[in-house]
Amino acid sequence: MVERKIPMVTKLKADADGGPVFSPVDNYLTVSTPENIAFFYQVAGPFQRAISFLLDFTFSQAAYWIIFLVIVLVLGFVLGPFGLFAGVLGSFVMFLGLIGAFFVYWFYGAFMETFYNGRTWGKMICRQRVLNADGSAINGSQALLRNFFRLVDTGPIFLLPLDFGTGDQVFIPIPTAIFGLAVMCLNRDFRRIGDLVAGTIVVKEELKRSGKVVRFTDARVPLLADLLPSSFVVDKEMALALASYVERRPFLGPSRLDEIARRLSPLLIEKMNLAPDTNPDLLLCSLYYKTFHSDSTGQENISPRRSSSPRIPIDMPIANSDLLPLNQRN
Amino acid sequence: MKAADIIQRREIEWAKLEGMCEAISQRKSRQNAQLVNEFAALYRNACADLALASANQFPPGTVDYLHSLVAKAHNQLYRSRAFQLTEILMMVFHDTPRRIFSDPCVHVAGLIFWGLFGISAWLSYEGSVWPNFASGVMGDEALQQMETTFEDFEGRTFSENMFMAAFYVFNNAGIGLRVFVSMLPILPGLILLGSNAVQLGAAFGHMLSPDSGIAGDNFKNFVTAHGPFELTAIVLSAGAGLRIGISWLATNNLRRLDSLQVNAKKSMPIALCAVAFFFIAAFIEGFISPAPETMIPWFVKAAIAVLSSGLMMFYFVILGYPWRRR
Numbered sequence: 001m002v003e004r005k006i007p008m009v010t011k012l013k014a015d016a017d018g019g020p021v022f023s024p025v026d027n028y029l030t031v032s033t034p035e036n037i038a039f040f041y042q043v044a045g046p047f048q049r050a051i052s053f054l055l056d057f058t059f060s061q062a063a064y065w066i067i068f069l070v071i072v073l074v075l076g077f078v079l080g081p082f083g084l085f086a087g088v089l090g091s092f093v094m095f096l097g098l099i100g101a102f103f104v105y106w107f108y109g110a111f112m113e114t115f116y117n118g119r120t121w122g123k124m125i126c127r128q129r130v131l132n133a134d135g136s137a138i139n140g141s142q143a144l145l146r147n148f149f150r151l152v153d154t155g156p157i158f159l160l161p162l163d164f165g166t167g168d169q170v171f172i173p174i175p176t177a178i179f180g181l182a183v184m185c186l187n188r189d190f191r192r193i194g195d196l197v198a199g200t201i202v203v204k205e206e207l208k209r210s211g212k213v214v215r216f217t218d219a220r221v222p223l224l225a226d227l228l229p230s231s232f233v234v235d236k237e238m239a240l241a242l243a244s245y246v247e248r249r250p251f252l253g254p255s256r257l258d259e260i261a262r263r264l265s266p267l268l269i270e271k272m273n274l275a276p277d278t279n280p281d282l283l284l285c286s287l288y289y290k291t292f293h294s295d296s297t298g299q300e301n302i303s304p305r306r307s308s309s310p311r312i313p314i315d316m317p318i319a320n321s322d323l324l325p326l327n328q329r330n
Numbered sequence: 331m332k333a334a335d336i337i338q339r340r341e342i343e344w345a346k347l348e349g350m351c352e353a354i355s356q357r358k359s360r361q362n363a364q365l366v367n368e369f370a371a372l373y374r375n376a377c378a379d380l381a382l383a384s385a386n387q388f389p390p391g392t393v394d395y396l397h398s399l400v401a402k403a404h405n406q407l408y409r410s411r412a413f414q415l416t417e418i419l420m421m422v423f424h425d426t427p428r429r430i431f432s433d434p435c436v437h438v439a440g441l442i443f444w445g446l447f448g449i450s451a452w453l454s455y456e457g458s459v460w461p462n463f464a465s466g467v468m469g470d471e472a473l474q475q476m477e478t479t480f481e482d483f484e485g486r487t488f489s490e491n492m493f494m495a496a497f498y499v500f501n502n503a504g505i506g507l508r509v510f511v512s513m514l515p516i517l518p519g520l521i522l523l524g525s526n527a528v529q530l531g532a533a534f535g536h537m538l539s540p541d542s543g544i545a546g547d548n549f550k551n552f553v554t555a556h557g558p559f560e561l562t563a564i565v566l567s568a569g570a571g572l573r574i575g576i577s578w579l580a581t582n583n584l585r586r587l588d589s590l591q592v593n594a595k596k597s598m599p600i601a602l603c604a605v606a607f608f609f610i611a612a613f614i615e616g617f618i619s620p621a622p623e624t625m626i627p628w629f630v631k632a633a634i635a636v637l638s639s640g641l642m643m644f645y646f647v648i649l650g651y652p653w654r655r656r
Binding site: 031033035036037039040041088090091092094095096097098099101102105106113114115117118129131135136137138139140141142143144145148149151152193196197198199203205206207212213214234236239240243244246247291292293 | 332333334337341348355373374377378380381386387388389390391392395396397398399400401402404405406408409410488489490492493495496497499500503504507508510511512514515574587590591594595598599601602
């Protein structure tokens with residue numbers, strides 16, 4: 001089952017509330033699995049796919065020529081001295097070469113996508129994968145179709161007239177890929193004509209790197225968190241807002257942080273009955289701490305391992321003025 | 331329990347799952363059962379974690395990470411399937427001939443091709459109706475060149491044969507697939523099919539007309555054996571393409587895109603059948619057709635043509651007729 005959904009992270013207002021939904025600039029494919037959960041993929045855009053296509057073209061051609069040359073050299077060295085290479089064997093090599101060229105041209109992509117689970121060499125490098133439009137794995141017939149119809153996608157062919165000084169004009173066919181690009185821009189999943197015919201979609205398959213709860217080195221954060229009234233419940237939307245704020249802190253300057261935090265802090269201060277001059281940034285950090293961190297402390301025993309799984313985001317110093325709320329001073 | 335606790339408790343498993351994704355995707359042979367079991371268990375746990383994370387107050391970064399982790403593991407668990415042998419046999423000997431037999435698009439493509447081919451051949455054979463039809467279609471130069479080629483034709487060596495067979499595969503099967511693909515917007519495909527039909531027809535009519543002399547004899551000698559397979563293959567690939575082209579115009583109560591995909595899936599085997607025919611034709615054309623009269627007499631080649639037509643008829647009609655299952 002596939003449904004168009006804006007991923008949770010960017011959903012600023014829940015659909016159920018009937019409020020405005022801000023659609024993200026990037027396009028996502030949401031997949032519901034047999035395990036009864038939904039996850040999303042980022043769809044790969046035309047220029048990311050152009051890169052993987054160029055890589056594919058280069059690699060398939062390189063592999064073809066290397067294999068061809070190896071066969072020629074091996075046969076030449078082994079059988080050459082017996083004088084066998086020149087006649088029948090030589091043309092047998094040409095025979096293999098031409099048949100091989102046919103298969104590389106028409107079947108390389110389909111073969112790779114069928115047997116390597118939707119990925120060609122270029123897609124492996126660019127971390128892309130071909131999927132069925134509902135998020136399941138593609139089958140061989142789809143792989144064949146989408147690769148055959150690349151011919152339409154790369155059109156129209158521009159014939160570049162060249163004159164090599166012989167007086168005869170030679171026309172070099174240059175694929176412009178305008179058809180494919182136009183069609184990709186006209187549908188929201190960046191599917192080219194071949195994708196539409198085969199019912200496939202190309203997604204990015206990258207592990208996101210940030211994932212941990214932000215830890216604070218500033219000792220005032222837990223202190224203030226303790227002071228916040230336990231009756232104050234942070235609801236889901238506010239938790240998202242807090243998390244978005246804290247996760248972006250390392251990338252913002254102090255005055256910008258202050259500006260953003262001041263939007264929320266007066267309301268919170270009033271609601272929680274805090275001192276009016278509480279540092280807004282500190283207040284939001286403390287609220288974040290209260291929401292996401294446990295009360296027990298000292299959990300820095302993360303074993304080092306080679307993995308891209310959640311790394312600890314960089315902490316950002318909190319501005320030093322008006323350190324603690326008034327009732328905590330002296 | 332707060333998010334930080336849960337994340338800390340779970341992240342070791344996440345890292346393990348991440349590592350296993352790499353391991354499983356790299357190994358090409360059959361996976362060992364224990365590994366797969368463990369992987370599936372880890373994956374289900376990660377799914378549960380994702381559900382928990384998105385339902386509760388987890389930082390967006392964690393949710394993002396879990397989304398990408400689950401997506402990656404999902405692709406390792408649910409993999410693309412290659413063709414199964416029984417499926418292939420069923421496809422080749424049951425589904426495909428039936429589709430070809432009952433597909434109006436193939437019939438229309440056949441009518442267009444054979445009709446234009448016949449008319450064009452007749453016009454260039456009967457010089458009186460449309461004088462100089464053949465040279466008008468193909469150009470004087472090409473016609474002259476074809477005549478001289480066949481006048482001097484005295485067979486090839488085995489090496490040349492081998493090379494030419496591969497060339498015919500590359501060229502003719504390529505043309506077939508091009509016709510198939512360019513039928514998607516219909517008009518380019520029809521033009522390609524029509525121009526092929528008219529040119530081939532003109533060549534046949536001109537070369538077989540009495541005033542071609544020795545060149546005509548050689549031509550007849552050359553084309554007889556592989557003609558049936560090659561010409562049928564063009565019709566098949568055009569018919570398969572035409573089905574896809576028609577499907578997004580006449581959608582038969584489906585959404586346009588769905589209709590396109592359903593019909594593309596249906597016509598894929600026909601296109602592959604055409605490729606197979608092009609292969610057979612290329613090998614006949616490479617090894618049997620160029621043999622001179624003294625080596626393989628014409629009646630043998632004619633017998634091959636009759637035999638291959640018979641085989642195709644068996645395939646299309648006997649296997650293709652929608653027999654009721656008892």
